[in-house]
Amino acid sequence: MRINTGVFAVVAAIIALPTFAHELTLNVINIKSVKGNLLVAVYDKEEHYTANSNWVAAKQVKVSGTTILLDFADLPAGNYAIKLFQDENENNQIDIGVNGIPTELYGFSNNGGSYGPPSFDEAKVVVDKATEIEIHLR
Structure with a gap:
């Protein structure tokens, strides 16, 4: 029996590939009111994070309790920064008061943002395995 070496090489290469997809789980806490939606964006580049564009994953979930667990599966290994906010009035944007401070709750990976949004480097999380x-x- 003759084996096609080209087919064998392709199958061997596929079997030898390591798994690059990882799961990122977010445990969002300190939700003060059970209303509206939670809007979440995951970024892999500083310029996208800063511009609020080209996220690699995003979710909108109904707020159903004071904590929410969110899973983002199949992320390639890398650095990610997360922004999220609770859209209580469901207008799909974070509402800002006259003083420039958000009137809806928000958060970032690594829990920065006390005095403005943290930089991508301050918010980045390394995902190279299942990460929570x-x-x-706030």
Whole structure:
């Protein structure tokens, strides 16, 4: 019996590939009111994070309790920064008061943002295995 070496090489290469997909789980806590939606964006590049564009994953979930667990599966290994906010009035944007401070709760990976949004480097999380992080809404 003759084996096609080209087919064998392709099959061997596929079998030898390591798994590159990882799961990122967010445990969002400190939700003060059970209303509206939680809007979450995951970024893999500083310029996208800063511009609020080209996220690699995003979710919108109904707020159903004071904590929410969110899973983002199949992320390639890398650095990610997360932004999220609770859209209580469901207008799909974070509402800002006259003083420029958000009137809806928000959060970032690594829980920065006390005095403005943290930089991508301050918010980045290394995902090279199944990873779970906690984000506090403020």
